[in-house]
Amino acid sequence: MTAYLTALYAITLREALRFTRQRGRFVAALVRPLVWLVVFAAGFRAALGLSITPPYQTYITYDIYIVPGLCGMIVLFNGMQSSLSLVYDREMGSMRLLLTSPLPRWWLLTCRLIASTVISCFQVYTFLAIAALYGITFPLLGYIAVLPALVLAGVMLGALGLALSSTISQLENFAGVMNFVIFPMFFLSSALYPLWKMAESSALLHDICALNPFTHAVEVIRFALYAQTNWTAAGWTCLAGAVLMGLALWGYDPARGLLQRKG
């Protein structure tokens, strides 16, 4: 067991060191949701009326509604960043070092997942601190309760990144991930608008949003920020995480995965 924890510590430390070296990544991770919060939310505050739906018990302004979605956005982008760094590691060769370790491959990939989630949590808490300075605060207990929600969302979206990285053969192909994964996942979710609003526009789009695992990750975070649990969303997020992790392990299996197909 000690060997497993030793590897987990080393992989997390390496990812953290890599993250601190990439200051631009940290700034971008914060600027992106802040632009949405300060510019986008300000513009829509007047235009978008929000009825009282759980977990909210009173009318809220749009900028309050959007914060959990922006937390999800940070986790989503970090999951994809982790995927990008895995593809980079494979192209640069350092992935070989990981895959030739005598520890089980599922554990090594899980370590990468945990490391990515730790970084996501740090980014989200930094964002929540800035949002608090901006005047958007949550119940004190919510700041604690959101941690397991972020871990759940981080693991699910990190697993998505892992699964994607096993199918992306070159770094150059990563732009496709932005267009075909990140943007649809983000916009077809409850991050920016509640699902009932989407249903008013299109039943089909509403159904797609309801199936989107990112919607459920956002709802888990939203409820947790008010110290509540949305068990349905948590269950769907767990299920999506398990399926995506299974796909990632399949992709990195030496007998079937990308490494072998590429030669």
Added chain:
Amino acid sequence: MSGLSVQSLCFTYGAKQALDGVSFDVAPGEFCALLGPNGAGKSTLMSLLTRLFTTQQGRIRGAGHDLARTPRKALAQIGVVFQQTTLDLDLSVYRNLSYFAALHGISGREAHDRIMAALERLDMADRAHERARDLNGGHRRRTEIARCLIHRPSVLLLDEPTVGLDAAARRAITDHVHDLTSTEGLTVLWATHLSDEVRDSDRLIVLHQGRILADGNCGALRGPTPLPDYFLTLTGASA
């Protein structure tokens, strides 16, 4: 026997046969040069020996452990230097090695002692805290060789480890690895396409188009013919 054993190994990429019935044994403490031109199948063989690929047909045993049945035991006994550098260039030499040690479950004082011992063996101890990016090609390779010794493997696999190095660095690294076989009793499989890295006393395997063309003591195989000529004759004739 322990050491390295490869039996009837075949591997294809789609319709292309990369390895065709490759079999050989490398005894403990033996330096075996795997000589082959580009595209001979050396890197495919190395990927199979390190379980980056799994065998489609045939059997591999590393230090007595079957790579397909007990991969973790086998990998724990194998040290690898890949053709492409696998150092994290933004980390120090020491951090690169401690990361590797952790991937083998070694930490704390034990990891520190092993790292320093491995660096001293490769004359790299004074560069422990330099960033890998700041090292020249030869020192980066030495770092990687030091790194692959940390978990005390009994088999070393090196895939064209001198690619891109100048003559002096190449000589130093081949000397270091030869020393490891005589002083530490390590089994070494050294893949290369450069015949001047092979000594007459070495075991030589010539791989070409996925098949073994020659296997034996280098001096005995080449006889009076210089090794480059012997190699060119062998591979040219079968091309």
